[in-house]
Structures are given as structure tokens and as C-alpha cells.
Amino acid sequence: MKTEEILSKYKNTGRDNLIPVLQEIQENEGWLSEKIISDVGKCLNIPAGKVYGVATFYNQFRFQPKGKYHIQICRGTACHVLGSSSVLQELEKSLKIKADETSRDGLFSIEVVACIGACGLAPVICINGEFHAKVTVDSLKKIISDLKTQNLN
Amino acid sequence: MIIDINNKKVEANKGETVLEVLNRNGIKVPTLCHIKNMFPTGACRMCLVENTKTNKLITSCSSPVEEGMDILTHSPRVTEARKTIVELLLSNHPDDCLYCVRNGNCELQNLSEELCVHERRINGKKNKLPIDRSSSSIMRDPEKCILCGRCVRVCEEVMGVACIDFTKRGSNSTVSTVFDKGLNVSSCVNCGQCIMVCPTGALTEKNHFSEIEEALKNPNKKVVVQYAPAISVSIAEELGMEAGKDINGIMNAALRKIGFDFVFDTTFAADLTIMEESAELIDRISTNKALPFITSCCPAWIKYAEEFATDFLPNISTCKSPQQMMGAVVKSYFAEKENINPDDIYSVSIMPCTAKKFEGQRKEMTNKGNSDVDAVLTTREFVKFIKLFGINMHTLKSEIADSPLGSRTSAGKIFGASGGVAEAALRTAYFKITGKELVEFQIDAVRGLEGRKETQIKIGDLNIGVAVVNGLANAKLLLDEISAGRKDIHFIEIMACPGGCVGGGGQPINMDENAIITRMKSLYQIDDNENIKVSHKNPDVITIYDKFLKEPLSEKSHELLHTHYQARKVVL
Numbered sequence: 001m002k003t004e005e006i007l008s009k010y011k012n013t014g015r016d017n018l019i020p021v022l023q024e025i026q027e028n029e030g031w032l033s034e035k036i037i038s039d040v041g042k043c044l045n046i047p048a049g050k051v052y053g054v055a056t057f058y059n060q061f062r063f064q065p066k067g068k069y070h071i072q073i074c075r076g077t078a079c080h081v082l083g084s085s086s087v088l089q090e091l092e093k094s095l096k097i098k099a100d101e102t103s104r105d106g107l108f109s110i111e112v113v114a115c116i117g118a119c120g121l122a123p124v125i126c127i128n129g130e131f132h133a134k135v136t137v138d139s140l141k142k143i144i145s146d147l148k149t150q151n152l153n
Numbered sequence: 154m155i156i157d158i159n160n161k162k163v164e165a166n167k168g169e170t171v172l173e174v175l176n177r178n179g180i181k182v183p184t185l186c187h188i189k190n191m192f193p194t195g196a197c198r199m200c201l202v203e204n205t206k207t208n209k210l211i212t213s214c215s216s217p218v219e220e221g222m223d224i225l226t227h228s229p230r231v232t233e234a235r236k237t238i239v240e241l242l243l244s245n246h247p248d249d250c251l252y253c254v255r256n257g258n259c260e261l262q263n264l265s266e267e268l269c270v271h272e273r274r275i276n277g278k279k280n281k282l283p284i285d286r287s288s289s290s291i292m293r294d295p296e297k298c299i300l301c302g303r304c305v306r307v308c309e310e311v312m313g314v315a316c317i318d319f320t321k322r323g324s325n326s327t328v329s330t331v332f333d334k335g336l337n338v339s340s341c342v343n344c345g346q347c348i349m350v351c352p353t354g355a356l357t358e359k360n361h362f363s364e365i366e367e368a369l370k371n372p373n374k375k376v377v378v379q380y381a382p383a384i385s386v387s388i389a390e391e392l393g394m395e396a397g398k399d400i401n402g403i404m405n406a407a408l409r410k411i412g413f414d415f416v417f418d419t420t421f422a423a424d425l426t427i428m429e430e431s432a433e434l435i436d437r438i439s440t441n442k443a444l445p446f447i448t449s450c451c452p453a454w455i456k457y458a459e460e461f462a463t464d465f466l467p468n469i470s471t472c473k474s475p476q477q478m479m480g481a482v483v484k485s486y487f488a489e490k491e492n493i494n495p496d497d498i499y500s501v502s503i504m505p506c507t508a509k510k511f512e513g514q515r516k517e518m519t520n521k522g523n524s525d526v527d528a529v530l531t532t533r534e535f536v537k538f539i540k541l542f543g544i545n546m547h548t549l550k551s552e553i554a555d556s557p558l559g560s561r562t563s564a565g566k567i568f569g570a571s572g573g574v575a576e577a578a579l580r581t582a583y584f585k586i587t588g589k590e591l592v593e594f595q596i597d598a599v600r601g602l603e604g605r606k607e608t609q610i611k612i613g614d615l616n617i618g619v620a621v622v623n624g625l626a627n628a629k630l631l632l633d634e635i636s637a638g639r640k641d642i643h644f645i646e647i648m649a650c651p652g653g654c655v656g657g658g659g660q661p662i663n664m665d666e667n668a669i670i671t672r673m674k675s676l677y678q679i680d681d682n683e684n685i686k687v688s689h690k691n692p693d694v695i696t697i698y699d700k701f702l703k704e705p706l707s708e709k710s711h712e713l714l715h716t717h718y719q720a721r722k723v724v725l
Contacts, residue, residue, distance in 0.1 A: 038724045048724045052331045053318035
């Protein structure tokens with residue numbers, strides 16, 4: 001369903017529907033642009049500042065489009081115990097972006113997730129739906145460079 | 154019902170909050186996020202008290218009284234909890250109190266003093282966030298923000314603007330605009346009410362201090378100053394005098410001592426505004442076009458209209474605000490008369506308002522590329538200026554403002570209170586329509602602090618419906634009614650700040666409503682005592698029309714004193 005259709009479906013239905021609208025639109029567009037935030041506000045009669053406030057409260061909403069390779073990194077308990085924080089650090093360092101950001105060339109984006117549900121494989125990252133198990137700083141470097149080569153070919 | 158407070162039986166009414174009962178009984182409990190007359194949020198936990206019946210700490214601001222409550226307000230457990238809250242707030246607060254604008258007038262500083270916080274027990278991670286200097290009126294320093302949310306609530310509930318809100322979560326929470334952009338591109342109307350409620354130095358006005366000092370030092374500049382009608386009744390308490398006292402004459406003397414070359418009273422320009430505005434009002438009513446006619450003196454309201462109420466832009470008076478009218482005549486009529494090149498004039502105004510800083514820089518407010526007003530000081534900055542120059546207000550003798558733009562009537566003076574512009578305009582309109590003066594000048598129905606006042610005034614054969622609103626959220630309600638077809642209102646005065654300019658965003662910071670009431674009373678007292686109560690009898694106004702402007706709405710007036718506004722595109 002297109003964003004306009006979603007908005008017309010929810011037109012003037014009030015602030016209770018704010019999160020469902022944002023979720024549906026993100027499902028469709030992959031992220032929430034400034035225009036969408038402002039349009040959602042107009043649609044539900046909420047100031048755009050309020051919409052932005054609510055949207056930034058939740059990790060699930062993105063304010064930059066996803067990269068070609070969308071990397072979800074699990075920061076759940078099992079992954080944490082097995083060193084996911086250094087994996088995230090390395091990821092941010094090597095891609096030169098922070099969590100929830102997209103690299104300027106549009107190639108990579110990072111999303112931190114609470115638990116991906118694959119604790120047996122911890123620490124785990126998931127790139128465009130494909131799981132990489134027992135990731136270490138070294139194996140991550142290889143994964144990234146493989147993706148870069150793959151992109152060039 | 155009866156509840157126990159500190160082992161004393163106290164009367165309480167159902168529906169009241171514990172805090173209300175405490176305050177009524179003279180028990181002071183510190184608060185931070187609480188704003189009187191607004192729905193409590195209970196966010197800061199500062200107002201904690203102990204309910205020994207349930208053995209729990211409860212927030213007194215948001216807990217309704219219950220039968221059989223047994224409250225302790227200053228038990229060791231309570232004070233310990235409050236102290237910890239302050240320590241936690243301080244844990245990531247910048248340590249630059251000495252350099253902070255709010256040094257000496259900071260609620261966090263006071264609380265930390267009251268609760269004997271004398272060492273840093275908790276060392277938190279500091280938020281590294283940039284200061285937003287983008288707005289021409291208001292600066293935001295998120296590092297000093299303690300997230301009490303008062304600015305957010307005032308912006309939404311009193312002003313109906315909601316350009317700022319809490320964003321992100323947990324330790325990353327900040328108060329910010331949409332997409333964390335500058336205030337200058339947000340829907341902010343620059344009213345400054347957020348500054349008035351900010352407990353710390355997170356929100357302050359954009360300082361024009363150094364520019365003015367530079368100009369005063371420059372021998373080639375003639376520095377002209379004007380002060381708004383509300384100023385003379387708003388600074389006395391800050392300078393150790395009786396609150397609300399009118400110190401107009403002493404202020405003139407102080408301004409000359411500081412080094413301003415000419416001292417003018419914006420009240421003169423308020424009278425000028427009335428001449429133009431009442432002529433416009435009569436024109437609109439007699440031709441029945443673009444009604445209701447809406448005042449344009451409040452720059453925060455103007456920006457609000459440009460963003461939120463664009464349908465009403467044609468209804469707004471084309472008159473510039475008194476500040477801008479004064480600026481325009483200073484750099485034309487006065488410059489001509491004194492034979493000064495307008496480029497050599499540095500025009501300063503002292504206003505109870507932060508939006509005036511923005512207004513002064515608008516491109517609509519220029520004449521041949523020259524700004525009508527060059528710098529604007531708020532009341533707060535003015536008080537600092539007086540202190541900086543070491544002026545003792547107690548020993549100064551009263552002086553009168555400079556001619557030819559210094560004489561005032563009390564009609565212009567009451568501009569400072571909500572309802573004043575409407576009252577002054579009606580006095581002059583009455584004379585212009587009927588040829589007679591009003592017998593009773595006082596129009597009680599438009600006076601007072603209420604958010605909306607309405608009345609019908611009979612002038613000759615005309616029945617004029619007048620509405621006076623303050624607080625832009627109230628203005629929105631009225632405008633919505635008019636959009637929905639209400640026809641009995643012909644003339645609307647809109648002021649953004651509660652109580653009008655006496656409660657403006659540039660005034661001394663004080664959460665007490667009584668301060669506004671005292672200033673308002675003082676203005677009406679001046680009106681009672683003054684001989685000339687109508688703008689059209691101001692001798693300097695009569696002269697300027699004789700020698701320069703010819704008549705209200707003349708070509709010259711239009712060139713200098715009138716302007717037009719256009720819709721402004723911002724994210725709403």
C-alpha cells in the first residue's frame with residue numbers, strides 16, 4: 001500500500017493511531033522522511049514535533065533510508081556476554097557511521113536490535129536477512145570486505 | 154475531609170492535590186516540573202512527600218488527597234530522596250554556573266543550595282550537544298537542560314505552537330525541534346515563554362549586549378533608545394524598589410547616564426499606532442471588508458499567523474508594531490529634523506519581549522535597506538545593563554524623555570496589558586466616529602488576566618464586537634470559531650503572552666502570577682492619574698501629523714508605518 005493510501009485511511013483518526021501509521025509507512029518505505037513526519041502530523045492533527053518526539057522514542061523507527069546492505073546487530077543478553085559490544089564498536093569504526101545511521105554512499109546501514117532470537121549463534125549479526133553466527137572482530141572485517149568486493153563486481 | 158500533615162490535622166477538599174493543600178497551609182515543597190494551573194505530570198519527583206499510611210513516597214503535585222492520608226513533608230527519607238534527585242540532575246550538568254546567564258537566579262542552583270548539596274557525589278556522563286544559536290530571539294543550550302518539560306508544555310498548551318518536544322529516550326533524551334533542526338526554521342514564534350518557565354540556563358534570549366556597547370563607544374553613532382510601555386512598571390523589583398512601581402522618569406535619567414544620546418518612549422509610537430489602527434478599523438468596519446480586524450502589535454502573534462493562521466493574514470492590521478513605527482520615524486522624521494544621516498543612527502529598543510528581536514531583523518521592517526530598529530534589549534538585559542554601568546536608581550532624579558518622540562498618553566501606556574490596545578483604539582475610534590470624547594474612558598470588559606475577554610461596544614450607530622485574547626492557544630480557539638462562521642466579532646486584539654506584554658517573554662524571570670497582576674494594576678493606575686487619556690490628543694502625535702505624515706493612512710504613513718505579511722513555510 002502506498003504512503004498516501006495509508007494516510008488517507010487514517011485521516012483525522014486522532015493521536016491513538018500515530019504508532020500504527022508510522023509502522024505501516026515504514027514497512028512500505030523502509031524509513032521515515034521529514035516529509036512523512038510532517039504529513040503524518042497533518043493527517044492526525046498532531047504537531048510534527050510531537051510525531052518526531054514519539055518516533056525517536058522507539059528504536060524501530062529509522063530516519064535514514066536503509067543501506068544496500070542492512071546490518072542488524074544483536075545486542076541481546078547472550079550476544080552481549082559473548083562480546084557483541086566490541087563487534088558493534090568495530091562495525092561503527094569500519095563503516096564510519098553510528099548505529100541507526102546509513103553510510104553516505106548508501107551501501108551500509110546499521111540497526112541495533114534487542115534480541116534476534118538466535119542466541120545459540122551468539123554473537124550474531126544479520127545482513128539483509130542472512131545470519132552470520134559467532135561473529136568476532138576479525139570475522140566481521142572479512143564479512144565487510146567481502147560485501148564491498150561483492151558490490152564492486 | 155481531614156488529612157494529617159506533619160502530625161497536624163488539616164482541612165482538604167476532594168479533588169485537590171496534596172501540593173495544593175500544602176501550599177495553602179504555607180508548607181513549601183520544592184517543585185521543578187510543576188506549573189501552576191496546568192495538569193501535573195509528576196515527572197521530576199522533586200515534590201516527593203511521604204505517606205506514612207502506605208509507607209510510600211508520592212509526588213504531591215500529582216497525587217489527589219485521600220481520606221486518612223498521613224503526610225510527612227520533610228522527613229529524613231523525603232529530604233534524602235530529594236537530595237538524591239538534585240545530585241542526579243547535577244551529575245551531568247555543566248559546571249559553568251559562574252558563566253551562566255541564570256547565575257543567581259537558577260532553580261537548580263537554589264535547590265542544590267537548599268538541600269545542602271555541596272559535593273559531586275555522582276559523576277554522570279555529560280551530554281555533548283551543540284548550542285542552538287540559529288534563532289534571532291532564543292538560544293537553546295541542551296547541556297543545561299534538566300528535562301523538566303516546562304518549556305514543552307508552555308509551547309504546546311499556552312501557545313499552541315509545539316515546536317519543541319522530548320525526543321529520543323533514556324539517557325539520550327533531549328528537548329528538541331523536528332529533526333533536531335535550528336529553532337529559526339521551526340515553527341517557533343519567538344514568544345520567549347519557554348525562557349520564562351525554564352528553571353536553568355538552557356533557554357535564554359539572544360543577547361544584543363555587545364553590539365549596543367560597541368555602538369555606545371562609537372563616537373560617530375548617534376545611539377537612540379526607546380522603551381516599551383510595560384518596561385517602566387516591570388523593572389522596579391529587580392532594582393530593589395517596590396514591585397510594579399512606575400519608574401519612568403528615573404529610567405530616562407538612567408538611560409542618559411548609560412550614554413544613550415536620545416531617549417524616546419515607545420508609548421509615543423503606541424499612540425501613533427492607535428491613530429493609524431483606529432483609522433484602519435473605521436475604514437474596515439464602514440466598508441465591511443476583511444472583518445474581523447485583528448491587531449498587529451505582537452510579533453509572536455504575527456509569526457504565528459504567518460504559519461498557522463494564514464487565512465487570517467488579510468484581516469491583520471497593516472500597521473507596524475509600535476517598536477517598528479518608532480524605529481521608522483526616528484530614522485526619517487527625527488533624522489530629518491535633527492539633520493542626522495539615518496545611517497549614523499543606531500536605534501535600540503528595550504522591550505519586555507524576545508520576539509521583538511526577531512521583528513527588528515525582519516526584511517519587512519526596513520526602509521531603503523536600513524533596519525528601523527538595530528538592536529533589542531529585553532527587560533532582563535536592560536536590568537543587567539543598569540547594573541553593569543553601576544547606576545544607582547535610588548539616587549537618580551526623574552527626567553522626561555526627549556522631544557519630539559517622547560510625550561505619551563495613558564492610552565499608549567496601557568498597551569502593556571492585555572486589552573490595552575483594544576481599549577486605546579476604541580477610545581480614539583469613538584472620537585473619530587462620533588466627534589465626541591467618551592465620558593467614561595475605562596472599558597472594564599477588556600481588562601484583566603483572563604485568556605479571552607469579549608464585549609459589545611456601541612459607538613454612534615455602530616455596534617462593535619470586541620474580543621481580546623492572550624495566549625496563542627486561546628487565539629486559535631477564537632479564530633476557529635470565526636472560521637466556523639461566527640460573525641459578531643469585528644475587532645480582535647491578540648497578544649501572545651499571558652496578561653499581554655507585562656507577562657512578556659523578556660520580562661524578569663519569576664513564576665509568580667502576582668507580578669503580572671501588579672504590573673497590570675500599575676499601568677491602569679497611571680491611566681487613572683494621567684490627564685491625557687486618548688492617543689489623538691498626544692501633542693507630539695498632533696505635531697508629527699501636521700508637519701510630516703499629514704494624516705493617518707496617508708502615502709507617507711503607508712511608506713513608513715505600514716507593512717504586509719506573507720505565509721511562511723515551516724514544518725508545523
